[in-house]
Amino acid sequence: MGTKFTLIGSGLAGGLLAAYLGRRGYDVDLYERRADPREGNIVGGRSINLALSTRGIHALEQLGIADEVLRHAIPMRGRMIHDKSGNLHFAPYDVDPNKHINSIGRAALNTTVIEAAQRYPNVRVYFNHRCTDVDLDSATAKLVDSSVEAGVSPADAGNRTIEAHADAVIGVDGAFSAVRQSMERRIERFEYDESYLAHGSKSSPFRRRRMAHGAWKRRCSISGRAKVL
Numbered sequence: 001m002g003t004k005f006t007l008i009g010s011g012l013a014g015g016l017l018a019a020y021l022g023r024r025g026y027d028v029d030l031y032e033r034r035a036d037p038r039e040g041n042i043v044g045g046r047s048i049n050l051a052l053s054t055r056g057i058h059a060l061e062q063l064g065i066a067d068e069v070l071r072h073a074i075p076m077r078g079r080m081i082h083d084k085s086g087n088l089h090f091a092p093y094d095v096d097p098n099k100h101i102n103s104i105g106r107a108a109l110n111t112t113v114i115e116a117a118q119r120y121p122n123v124r125v126y127f128n129h130r131c132t133d134v135d136l137d138s139a140t141a142k143l144v145d146s147s148v149e150a151g152v153s154p155a156d157a158g159n160r161t162i163e164a165h166a167d168a169v170i171g172v173d174g175a176f177s178a179v180r181q182s183m184e185r186r187i188e189r190f191e192y193d194e195s196y197l198a199h200g201s202k203s204s205p206f207r208r209r210r211m212a213h214g215a216w217k218r219r220c221s222i223s224g225r226a227k228v229l
Contacts, residue, residue: 003027006141006166008131009173012106015113017172019063022120029164030123033130033146033173037111050109051076052102065116069109073102129162131173134182139169141179 003026007014010032018030052073060066077100078092093100117123128147134140141164171179175194184190 003168004029004166006139006164006169007031008134008141008169008171008179009177010110010114010125010127011172011174012110012113014172015110015117016059016063017170018117018123018125019113019120022117022123023063025122028117028120028123029166030117030125031129031131031141031143031164032125032127034127035147036127037107049103050106052104052109057102060113063116065112069104069112070102072108073104075100076103131178132161134169134171134179136169136183136186138165139167140165141169 005021005026005028007018007021007028007030010018010030014030014032018028021028052069057066057070060069076093077097078090081089081091083089114125118125128145129143130146131141131143133142135142143162143164144160145162169179171177171183173179180192184192
């Protein structure tokens with residue numbers, strides 16, 4: 001088709017969009033500031049598993065990877081509620097136990113989506129490339145190699161800049177989007193709103209414990225909420 005896209009950010013949205021564009025025959029360059037997660041370079045931190053439902057599964061089905069993804073998912077048919085007295089109450093999500101959402105790790109899903117995009121020869125993925133600026137008029141993204149960025153002096157920083165030219169640049173780089181920041185600097189009256197939750201999160205590991213009725217095998221337990229969940 002001759003049209004080329006530069007995508008900034010290879011998260012779930014970026015990887016999926018690259019795959020869809022690649023399937024349609026577009027030329028795609030996908031840039032990600034982090035290292036390739038398949039090489040064991042996982043960025044540490046807390047991440048709650050994703051709940052994959054009908055809409056997400058449909059998007060994956062269009063790329064032929066839904067079955068592959070669901071093999072790593074755990075069905076969540078309801079939630080176990082703990083009241084203040086210590087009693088347990090199971091609340092199913094649907095009267096039909098075959099209708100449920102699916103718990104899946106973000107890293108596993110992200111890796112599968114990226115690999116789906118790379119099956120198309122017209123899609124190229126570049127890890128360790130951090131976007132620093134975007135020229136909106138020429139659709140040019142400026143990037144630096146984040147794997148060596150820490151050792152680059154300010155005087156040499158300009159020589160390390162990589163320019164990615166395309167017909168369009170699409171920002172799929174999350175909450176602290178470099179693409180959006182470039183738009184904010186260059187587009188008059190450009191506005192966006194960003195707010196943060198007043199509470200944090202806490203990951204608590206639990207030993208697997210099988211109860212007589214098997215309720216704990218595949219159900220999510222949610223306790224009372226306060227300032228920390």
